[in-house]
Amino acid sequence: MRIQPVVVDSKEGLGILRHSTAHVLAQAVKSLFSNVKLAIGPATEEGFYYDFDTEKPFTPEDLEKIEARMGEIIKGDFPFTQERLPRKDALAVFSGMGENYKEEIIDGLQDDIVSLYRQSDFVDLCRGPHIPSTGYIKAFKLTGTAGAYWRGSEKNKMLQRIYGTAFPSKSALAEYLQKIEEAKRRDHRKLGRELDLFTTSEDIGAGLVLWHPNGATVRRIIEDFWKSEHVRNDYKIIYSPHIAMLDLWKRSGHWDFYRENLFSPMDVEGHDYIVKPMNCPFHIEIYKSHLRSYRDLPIRYAELGTVYRYERSGVLHGLLRVRGFTQDDAHIFTTPEKLESEITGVLDFTLYILKSFGFNEFDVYLSTRPEKYVGTLENWERAEAALKGSIESQGLKYSIDPGEGVFYGPKIDIKIKDALGRAWQCSTIQVDFNLPERFDVTYRDESGRESRPIMVHRALMGSLERFFGCLIEHYVGAFPVWLAPVQVTVLTVTDRNNIYAESVYKMLREEGLRAELDVRNEKLGFKIREAQLKKIPYQLVIGDNEEKERLVAPRARGGETLTPMALTEFIRLIQSQNRPKGR
RNA sequence: GCCCAUGUAGCUCAGUUGGCAGAGCACUUCCUUGGUAAGGAAGAGGUCAGCGGUUCAAUCCCGCUCAUGGGCUCCA
Numbered sequence: 001m002r003i004q005p006v007v008v009d010s011k012e013g014l015g016i017l018r019h020s021t022a023h024v025l026a027q028a029v030k031s032l033f034s035n036v037k038l039a040i041g042p043a044t045e046e047g048f049y050y051d052f053d054t055e056k057p058f059t060p061e062d063l064e065k066i067e068a069r070m071g072e073i074i075k076g077d078f079p080f081t082q083e084r085l086p087r088k089d090a091l092a093v094f095s096g097m098g099e100n101y102k103e104e105i106i107d108g109l110q111d112d113i114v115s116l117y118r119q120s121d122f123v124d125l126c127r128g129p130h131i132p133s134t135g136y137i138k139a140f141k142l143t144g145t146a147g148a149y150w151r152g153s154e155k156n157k158m159l160q161r162i163y164g165t166a167f168p169s170k171s172a173l174a175e176y177l178q179k180i181e182e183a184k185r186r187d188h189r190k191l192g193r194e195l196d197l198f199t200t201s202e203d204i205g206a207g208l209v210l211w212h213p214n215g216a217t218v219r220r221i222i223e224d225f226w227k228s229e230h231v232r233n234d235y236k237i238i239y240s241p242h243i244a245m246l247d248l249w250k251r252s253g254h255w256d257f258y259r260e261n262l263f264s265p266m267d268v269e270g271h272d273y274i275v276k277p278m279n280c281p282f283h284i285e286i287y288k289s290h291l292r293s294y295r296d297l298p299i300r301y302a303e304l305g306t307v308y309r310y311e312r313s314g315v316l317h318g319l320l321r322v323r324g325f326t327q328d329d330a331h332i333f334t335t336p337e338k339l340e341s342e343i344t345g346v347l348d349f350t351l352y353i354l355k356s357f358g359f360n361e362f363d364v365y366l367s368t369r370p371e372k373y374v375g376t377l378e379n380w381e382r383a384e385a386a387l388k389g390s391i392e393s394q395g396l397k398y399s400i401d402p403g404e405g406v407f408y409g410p411k412i413d414i415k416i417k418d419a420l421g422r423a424w425q426c427s428t429i430q431v432d433f434n435l436p437e438r439f440d441v442t443y444r445d446e447s448g449r450e451s452r453p454i455m456v457h458r459a460l461m462g463s464l465e466r467f468f469g470c471l472i473e474h475y476v477g478a479f480p481v482w483l484a485p486v487q488v489t490v491l492t493v494t495d496r497n498n499i500y501a502e503s504v505y506k507m508l509r510e511e512g513l514r515a516e517l518d519v520r521n522e523k524l525g526f527k528i529r530e531a532q533l534k535k536i537p538y539q540l541v542i543g544d545n546e547e548k549e550r551l552v553a554p555r556a557r558g559g560e561t562l563t564p565m566a567l568t569e570f571i572r573l574i575q576s577q578n579r580p581k582g583r
Numbered sequence: 584g585c586c587c588a589u590g591u592a593g594c595u596c597a598g599u600u601g602g603c604a605g606a607g608c609a610c611u612u613c614c615u616u617g618g619u620a621a622g623g624a625a626g627a628g629g630u631c632a633g634c635g636g637u638u639c640a641a642u643c644c645c646g647c648u649c650a651u652g653g654g655c656u657c658c659a
Contacts, residue, residue, distance in 0.1 A: 049654095057587055146654030147586025154656065158586055161654070189652095193594080202632070202650050261658085307659090312584050313650090315657065327659065425659065462659040494616045521616080529620035543618055555619060 008136075008168045018043035020080060020130045021070075021140050021166040022050045027122035028069035029162070032062075038124065039101045039150060039159050046176075047165025051148055053101065057160050063142045066162070070140065077135030078120040082128055090114035094125065101150070139173035140166035188472035189318040195477050195535065197485075198319065198468075207316045207323030209465055214485035217514065218471070219464055221483055223304060225356070225580060226328055226461075233349055235302040235330055240282035242306065246272035251438060252281045261309045279305035280432075280457060283331040284439045292443040294335055297453060298342050302330035304464070319469035320424055326464045332456040333441065336379060339454055340386035343429065346458050347390045350414065350427050353460045356580035357471060358480065363415040363423050364391060364398035367405040374408055375433025379454065383431040384410045408434030416470050424470060426462035431455075478535040478557060481577040486536045488574060489516040490552075491527045493543030501542040504552060504567055511571050513578070528555065538574060 008017055022041035029036055029052060041050030052058075058066075085093070087106055093116065094102040102125045106114055117126040119134055131137070142164040150156035167173040184190070192198045197215035200208060211219055227237060246265050249255045254262065254277060265272035276282070283301045292299065306326045315321055334342045354362070366387055369380045387410055391398050398412075405411055409431035415423035432455040435441070445451040461467035471479070481487055488508060492501045498519045508515035516536075518527050524541065531539045541553040551564040554573075565573075 060588085144653060145587065148655045149585080152656070154585070158655080160586075163654080200650090206650065309658085311658080312656085314584065314586095314655080316651090321658075325659065329659095428659070459659065466659055491619090493618050496616075523615095523617045523622065524619060525617085526621055527619090532620055539619080541619065545618085553619085559620085561619060 008131075014168070015043040016129055017131055017137065017168065018048040018166045019126075020134070021137050021164065022048040023080070023117065023119060023122070023124055023126070023130070024070050024073050024134055024137065024140075025050050025066065025142070025162060025164060026052075026124060027073055027120065028066045030122065032065060032069055037101055038099055040105070041124075047143065047163060049148075049161050049163045051150070051159040051161045053150075053157065053159050057147070058145045058162060063145065063162070067142050070142075073120065074134045074137045074140075076120060077133050079133040080117055080119050080128075080130035082130075083116045083118060083123075084113050085116060087112060087114045090116060090125065093123065137166055138168055139170045140164060141173060141177070186473045186476050187318075188320075188469040191472050191477040192319070194533075195485075197472065197477075205323070206313060207311060207321070209319060209322055209324065215468065217485040218479065218483050219468065222461075222464065222467070226304070226353070229349075229353065230302045230330070233300075233345075235300040238283065238286060238301050238303050240279060240286075240303060240305060241276075242308075243273045243275050244281065246274055248281050249274060249277075252278075252435065253438060254278065261311070263308055263310050275308045276305075277307050277309045279303055279307065279327065279329045280331055280435060280455075281439070283329075284435060284441060284455075287333055287441060288439065292333070292453075294443055294445050294451070297443060298332050298334035298338055300330060300332045302328075305329045319465045319472075322463075322465050325466070327459050328461045328464065328467075330458050332458070333436075333443075333453040334456065335443070335445070335451070336382060336454055339383060339431070339456075340389065342456060343383075343386045343431075344390040344393065346429050346456065347394060347412065350429070350458070350460045351394065354414070354416070354427065355582060357467075357483075358474065358581045359416055359470075361416070362396070364396050365401055365413045365415070366391060366398055367401040367411050367413065368403060369410060370403045370405050370407060372407050373405075374437065379433055380410065383433075383454070387412050387429070387431070406430065408432045416474075424466060426467055426470065427460050428458065428462065430457045432457055478537075480581070481537045481574060482579050484535075484537050485514065486516050486534065487514045487578070488538040488540060489518055489531050489534075489536050490540045490542060491518050491524060491531065493524050493541065495519065495521065496544065497542045497547050500547040504540060504542060507567055508571070511575070513571070513574065532557065537577075538570075540570065 008014065019042065022043065026038055026041055029050070030038070033054065035055060037053040039051035039053060041048065087109065091103055091106055094106070105125060114125065115127050116123055117128055117130055142162060144163045146161045146163065147158045148161040150159055165173070165176060167176060192215070195214060196212050197218070198212055199210050200206070201210060204210065230237060246255065249262070258277060262277055263275050265274050283303070286301060287299060304326050306324065308324045311321060311323050316323070332342055332346070368384055373380065391412065411428060411430040413425050414427035415425050436452050436455050441453055441455070442450045443453050471483070479485070490501050490505045490508070492498055501517060501519060505515055505517040518531070520527070528539060535557060537557050539555040541555060546553050546564055549564065550566070552567050552570050553564040554562040554570055556562065
């Protein structure tokens with residue numbers, strides 16, 4: 001057998017450390033609780049977990065006890081030893097202990113020889129490798145419990161999962177816990193309440209967002225920017241209704257393939273209607289309201305379309321996963337010949353928009369043809385090549401999900417990473433060979449024959465709700481000047497300065513700036529503190545000195561006080577920042 | 584939907600082994616005219632998420648419902 005050293009700080013080494021800690025967890029649980037059966041215990045991105053089949057779920061007090069026992073096991077410095085048995089013998093080992101999940105796993109293995117690992121009196125089915133002994137675990141922590149289905153399927157029994165993490169040193173663990181705290185600080189749900197951006201209400205329903213004036217202002221800025229950029233890029237902006245007859249969704253296929261996400265139909269004068277889960281059929285109807293020539297294509301319809309999808313209650317999460325949301329949707333109808341240039345254009349446009357908001361880190365995924373598909377092989381190949389070509393021409397790193405495309409066409413997904421390191425899908429560019437077929441969408445080609453256009457669905461921000469959530473976390477609520485709900489607040493030192501301050505405030509408003517005036521009977525320090533907590537980019541201090549000299553004394557959100565300047569100069573300064581990133 | 588936890592004033596949270604509900608901040612009023620992250624005083628504010636049950640008595644115990652959080656699973 002060849003021995004390969006693995007550095008514990010490497011990704012691989014960390015995985016081995018954590019996986020070994022999972023074994024220690026399992027040993028501790030087995031020694032503390034009877035009638036517990038082992039399922040699986042792998043390492044994850046952030047740590048590890050182990051799934052147990054047990055009568056009663058683990059309580060926080062249980063976790064403390066388990067942690068303490070794990071500490072003893074680590075102190076015992078038991079070596080991890082591997083044992084290789086014929087599968088028959090291995091089966092006997094586990095069936096003798098009543099470990100039926102382990103038996104099930106062995107049943108699924110191809111190999112004749114099965115590997116077991118032991119430490120102290122504990123044995124587990126495991127391919128390894130492991131650290132030499134339990135004493136190598138220098139820092140670990142159990143982080144939580146959760147229900148989890150055996151093999152991830154709802155049809156199976158729910159097991160009790162214990163999550164934990166381990167690091168090569170105490171300081172690395174502390175750093176990790178610090179990162180978690182930082183993530184909590186950035187949490188858009190917390191900031192949403194503190195900055196009065198949005199709420200949800202028990203009386204309105206789960207997953208339905210109320211945009212408060214501050215949040216609505218940010219949204220309005222986003223929408224205005226989005227609209228003008230779309231017009232500039234030759235999209236036609238449209239509007240469509242929120243409900244439509246059920247037959248439309250039967251024809252589109254949503255009723256058959258997407259029903260678990262649809263809200264129930266409502267009866268209107270004997271016809272069933274549903275609230276829309278998508279905008280595409282409406283855009284298709286607009287396309288079909290005329291005969292279209294190849295000369296008209298590509299046609300690009302864009303809409304900030306509000307859709308409703310039924311999501312199971314357990315998956316709702318702040319603004320990132322909701323039941324009613326507005327997509328920044330568009331559908332492009334193109335000839336097959338122009339598909340590639342269209343996709344290149346869409347990808348350029350997507351990156352331009354995302355970068356305007358200050359996002360520069362993306363995970364890009366290309367999903368290709370699955371086994372079951374509609375459309376011609378030629379078109380699929382053409383579309384995949386187009387998607388791939390445009391990603392590469394942008395010089396983007398990407399990964400291919402082979403066979404993961406939707407049955408109707410290949411797609412590009414772009415994910416933005418949030419503060420917790422979770423990647424949230426925002427942008428998506430999907431080629432669709434199916435809907436044009438289902439709705440018999442056509443155009444007259446150069447030889448005068450009816451041809452089928454290809455459709456491209458795309459959303460750049462995905463949904464305004466989710467995108468807003470990402471923005472909040474990205475900026476920790478301190479929006480850049482062009483997005484800030486309030487851009488500048490005018491603060492008086494004493495009420496002698498009220499009249500002058502008001503004139504400053506009015507000038508700012510006339511410049512189109514989102515300004516506020518604070519003439520309350522409070523000390524300057526109090527007003528500054530409040531403006532800081534609201535994360536307003538600029539505070540203009542107005543006292544006797546400023547009034548006498550006809551100046552304003554700006555203080556930036558970062559804490560730096562600028563030398564007093566004429567109001568016109570300040571307006572020049574803030575206006576220079578009052579635009580999207582890189583513009 | 585499923586497992587676990589949580590739900591007390593606008594916010595953050597105490598609390599009652601079942602016996603008239605508490606703090607800080609915010610809010611209102613008054614005093615204070617103060618120069619770059621909290622000046623002082625007084626006041627008001629709650630059907631203890633909702634519905635039902637047990638009890639002389641329920642915010643507390645039990646059941647159901649709703650919502651929120653951590654997961655499973657899925658997606659914009």
